[in-house]
Amino acid sequence: MxxxxxxxxxxxKRNEASILSAAExxxxxxxxxxxxxxxxxxxxGIPKANLHYYFPTKQAxxxxxxxxxxxxxxxxxxxxxxxxxxxxxxxxYIRAKMDIARKHPLGSKIWAQxxxxxxxxxxxxxxTTLKGWTLSRVKIIKRWIAEGKIAxxxxxxxxxxxxxxxxxxxxxxxxxxxxxxGQALSDKQYEEVTSNAVTIIxxxxxxxxxx
Amino acid sequence: MxxxxxxxxxxxKRNEASILSAAExxxxxxxxxxxxxxxxxxxxGIPKANLHYYFPTKQAxxxxxxxxxxxxxxxxxxxxxxxxxxxxxxxxYIRAKMDIARKHPLGSKIWAQxxxxxxxxxxxxxxTTLKGWTLSRVKIIKRWIAEGKIAxxxxxxxxxxxxxxxxxxxxxxxxxxxxxxGQALSDKQYEEVTSNAVTIIxxxxxxxxxx
DNA sequence: GTCTATAGAATGATAGAC
DNA sequence: GTCTATCATTCTATAGAC
Numbered sequence: 304m305x306x307x308x309x310x311x312x313x314x315x316k317r318n319e320a321s322i323l324s325a326a327e328x329x330x331x332x333x334x335x336x337x338x339x340x341x342x343x344x345x346x347x348g349i350p351k352a353n354l355h356y357y358f359p360t361k362q363a364x365x366x367x368x369x370x371x372x373x374x375x376x377x378x379x380x381x382x383x384x385x386x387x388x389x390x391x392x393x394x395x396y397i398r399a400k401m402d403i404a405r406k407h408p409l410g411s412k413i414w415a416q417x418x419x420x421x422x423x424x425x426x427x428x429x430x431t432t433l434k435g436w437t438l439s440r441v442k443i444i445k446r447w448i449a450e451g452k453i454a455x456x457x458x459x460x461x462x463x464x465x466x467x468x469x470x471x472x473x474x475x476x477x478x479x480x481x482x483x484x485g486q487a488l489s490d491k492q493y494e495e496v497t498s499n500a501v502t503i504i505x506x507x508x509x510x511x512x513x514x
Numbered sequence: 515m516x517x518x519x520x521x522x523x524x525x526x527k528r529n530e531a532s533i534l535s536a537a538e539x540x541x542x543x544x545x546x547x548x549x550x551x552x553x554x555x556x557x558x559g560i561p562k563a564n565l566h567y568y569f570p571t572k573q574a575x576x577x578x579x580x581x582x583x584x585x586x587x588x589x590x591x592x593x594x595x596x597x598x599x600x601x602x603x604x605x606x607y608i609r610a611k612m613d614i615a616r617k618h619p620l621g622s623k624i625w626a627q628x629x630x631x632x633x634x635x636x637x638x639x640x641x642t643t644l645k646g647w648t649l650s651r652v653k654i655i656k657r658w659i660a661e662g663k664i665a666x667x668x669x670x671x672x673x674x675x676x677x678x679x680x681x682x683x684x685x686x687x688x689x690x691x692x693x694x695x696g697q698a699l700s701d702k703q704y705e706e707v708t709s710n711a712v713t714i715i716x717x718x719x720x721x722x723x724x725x
Numbered sequence: 726g727t728c729t730a731t732a733g734a735a736t737g738a739t740a741g742a743c
Numbered sequence: 744g745t746c747t748a749t750c751a752t753t754c755t756a757t758a759g760a761c
Binding site: 339340341351352355359360361 | 753754755756757758
């Protein structure tokens with residue numbers, strides 16, 4: 304029988320989950336090279352040998368986490384509709400990205416470090432999925448410009464600005480918290496930050512925003 | 515005699531320079547924990563023991579590089595004048611930050627990783643210099659708002675957006691290059707990116723921009 | 726599935742000859 | 744100042760008893 308369709312045993316499920324959670328933490332903090340399996344195991348509350356029983360190598364564990372991050376990325380990507388109203392489409396996309404930055408800051412940090420290291424594990428994703436998605440959105444934005452719905456800006460650079468601004472709140476949360484009196488942004492503050500970003504970017508490309 | 519004022523010998527100068535350059539490279543790529551002194555020494559073209567002769571510990575080497583980054587940071591900070599014209603002041607600041615992102619991408623990456631790791635080495639800088647500078651600029655931006663020169667936006671969030679957008683071009687250069695056909699942005703493209711960022715942000719806060 | 730013990734390689738750092 | 748040789752430690756990963 305193919306074991307692929309067998310149910311995972313209860314301890315396997317529990318252990319894999321706590322290993323993945325601990326690993327996300329450690330990889331985000333120390334990067335792939337800096338992370339150690341013994342630290343991950345300690346944080347997961349299991350002996351190191353058990354970690355290697357579930358994930359044979361550090362790479363395999365890392366790739367499992369990268370896969371989760373892709374899922375989240377796609378989730379946000381889908382909110383950027385081919386919509387007639389650029390204000391609505393972009394506002395929805397920026398809000399989705401801000402939401403992800405708040406809910407999955409570790410994934411964002413791991414992504415950032417991957418890119419900084421030259422994307423050794425995800426280069427194919429950048430060249431296929433990300434590139435394809437970006438080109439299709441560039442097309443939509445160009446149409447908006449041609450239709451006079453938004454100002455004439457370079458579509459790619461607009462996307463970069465959205466990525467930069469939203470991911471900044473995950474990647475640089477520690478700096479922001481320090482400047483916020485050592486406190487994480489409250490839900491209210493985070494909603495303000497989000498509105499602020501939406502307003503500046505939309506107004507910046509010539510879309511009227513109701514305040 | 516105090517040796518502090520003795521001239522550095524020629525080989526010391528040369529070796530320190532190539533170690534610092536190689537270390538900047540490796541720390542940017544692998545973070546503090548991931549970087550190894552043997553890799554830094556290899557890239558600097560000297561035996562590992564020599565590296566430890568010039569910089570006793572990995573930490574000492576890292577701190578020397580962090581100091582350089584502070585110098586660069588202050589350089590950009592000074593371009594944000596207390597100016598009557600917010601368009602001029604902000605445009606100059608954004609351009610200075612973009613310039614630094616292009617000229618010192620490694621420093622930007624090291625900074626980013628420091629923050630992501632909870633700023634173990636630079637927390638005091640965040641709490642003193644950075645916080646003080648930010649508060650003083652927040653004050654200036656608030657005055658501009660009170661005088662009706664720019665729209666009512668949260669000053670801190672505006673600064674975060676500027677930091678995010680400009681540093682993104684250093685930290686995520688690899689991703690941007692991949693989407694740019696595997697080529698680094700040309701001087702012309704970089705000037706376009708810069709203008710684009712200035713335009714969107716200024717227009718986003720209600721400042722007229724000449725196109 | 727779990728865990729002790731450990732192999733084998735790499736790490737930060739140093740001793741000491743030149 | 745330079746560099747070989749090396750120490751003590753830590754790393755990834757595994758063997759094998761339970």
